[in-house]
Amino acid sequence: MTLNNTSPELATSSGTSAPATDQAWTPRLWGILAVLCLVMFLDGLDVSMVGVALPSIGIELGLTTTSLQWIINGYVLGFGGLLLLGGRTADLLGRRRVFLIALAIFAIASLVGGLVDNGTLLIATRFVKGLAAAFTAPTAMSILTTTFREGSARNRALSIFSVFGASGYSSGLILGGLLTSAGWRWTFLMPVPFAALALVAGIALIPRDRPADTGGHDVFGAATLVAGMLLTVYSVVSAPDRGWADPLTLGSFVAAAALLALFFVIENRVAHPLVRLSILRVGAIVRANVSIVALFGSYLSFQFMMTIFLQSVLGWSPLEMALGLLPAGLIVAFGSPFIGRLVDMFGTARMIIAALTSLTLGYVWFLLMGDDQPNYVVSILPSVLLLGVGFAFGFTSIMAQATAGVADHEQGLASGLVQTSAQVGAAVVLALTTALVSGGSHAASSVGGAGFQQFQSGLVLVTGVALAGLLVTVSPLVRRAISAEAPAAR
Structure with missing residues (x-):
């Protein structure tokens, strides 16, 4: 194994991927x-x-x-x-x-x-x-x-x-x-x-493998990180049932923020921090983490709404619902083996842009075409197919960008960071979606009592999340295009 010190900013955000290195697949x-x-x-x-x-x-x-x-x-x-x-x-x-x-x-x-x-x-x-x-x-x-x-x-x-x-x-x-x-x-x-x-x-x-030489003595950093993350996730997953304005909910969010702030203070002061915070200054890695929030947060929240809508509103059986959503999984299963070649050709940034564009179009399609008695082929299937394409393009590309240029001894950190963004981001977006489609009630069991209109606010939210991720990802390409045109104009 070799350490790779290539800058992720150069390797992944430019629209061209890092140079391919031959490796025999034994x-x-x-x-x-x-x-x-x-x-x-x-x-x-x-x-x-x-x-x-x-x-x-x-x-x-x-x-x-x-x-x-x-x-x-x-x-x-x-x-x-x-x-x-x-x-x-x-x-x-x-x-x-x-x-x-x-x-x-x-x-x-x-x-x-x-x-x-x-x-x-x-x-x-x-x-x-x-x-x-x-x-x-x-x-x-x-x-x-x-x-x-x-x-x-x-x-x-x-x-x-x-x-x-x-x-x-x-x-x-x-x-x-x-x-x-x-x-x-x-x-x-x-x-x-x-x-x-x-x-x-x-x-x-x-x-x-040989463990890293430094970073294993940051006990207080580890304690504040674990406590802060556990309290953050607990606050998010319990808020829809307890109520977002409940004093205990607000208090737990404040306590979680304080613990995580203390963690950042500790990491900036200890000689061998548990987490090297400078990794958060690499634009490509930050954009990859924002993109995974947009991908997972919108995708899982949309799937949650579809599960409730198809079963509770349209009266589909669990098996019918699974088969109705299956085309997205099939696209990922059969399409993903080829995504690595596309990443080599076009780079991670352009692939992520294509992924989030496909997701956004899928949500918009269902938002515009859906009603209380939608036609599956016209209203639902196109969205399912677009989501499958978006997830297939996005997952591999984001993971490649989030770990590119990171040395071997910090690959666990980079992998944990992007997967934390995916899980916590998905939990936050799902909790907000649940609150919107349940009309702000404390009980998620109330979801699905009305028709398609009940889900429109949630659909607007997941569309906005995907679009926000798209804008963050496309911003450096736009800035470079503007910078390239400026000298020509002069």
Whole structure:
């Protein structure tokens, strides 16, 4: 492995990608990629599969709607709260070690979750599983970006990697319905043997790596980061149920902001900070993180609204709903393997612009064409197809830009940063969307009681989020074009 000190600003924001570096794809490289892709697939599968099983879980365990929400939110809390620390921990303690330990915990939590008969314990296992995923996800990404050299090899690996994440989520919608019909516990137990397989293969294939020499003594930075991120995610996911103006909600946001501000103060003063804050001064990396918020925040919020609209308003079954949204997943699954070549040809910036443009057009189409009895082929399918193209173009390109030019010993930090932006950004946009479509009520269960009009404000929000990300991404290209024209005009 070699350190790459190329500036991401030069490598990715210019519309041309970093120079491709030839790298032979040996059987071991393919094996490592297969392990990482399997774990990515399980992460995506788990989120969507468990969501389908919530009604059955509530009936058998006697859980209220609020408790059921925490089966999802508990995972989001652990995952989003510790992603940044998880990525940096991989740098400091060794990627292989952190990845394998976290994967083992993920498998054990899945097994326990499928066996418990108590709602509180079930939520606890989901929180632990989210914590484990907070370490496996950025560590898997950093193993990939340090194993495959920057350029065409890494772009190709990232495009394959993204296929499995999207395929896991899409497959989970259908598998969740099939497994739930046999018993909701299977949605928890099904990932266990595959996680065990990935663990054994990872032990055999992933090479040992040397931890970073500095940054491991910042105890106060770690404590304030974890506390601040956990409180931030908790505040976001609990606000729709408790109320955004509730004193406890406002107080938790203030406390979270204070903890994160203290973290930044600490990182600027310690000799060996946990997080090198200067990484946030690299424009290309910042734009990649803004783009992932726009991508995930708008995409997942739109999918949430579509799930409610298709089932509660149009009366579709869960399987019909999954099949209706499946074309987007198929585009990602079959299109993503080719995205790496497009990134090589056009650069990450132009690919991200194309992605966010496609997403924005998809939201606008449904906003203009939707009604209480929409025609699927005319009103829904075009949006689904545009969203599939946008996600396929965007995910690989954003991940490539977010990690380009970063030295190997900070790949975990860069990976954790972009994935934290994705998860926390998605949670914030989804919480705001839920508040809008539920008319500001505290209970998300009220969503879906009216027709298409109820979702229009949420659609405007996700369109605005995608458009904002597009404007941020296109701004440096516009500035360069203006600068190039100025001398010619003189």
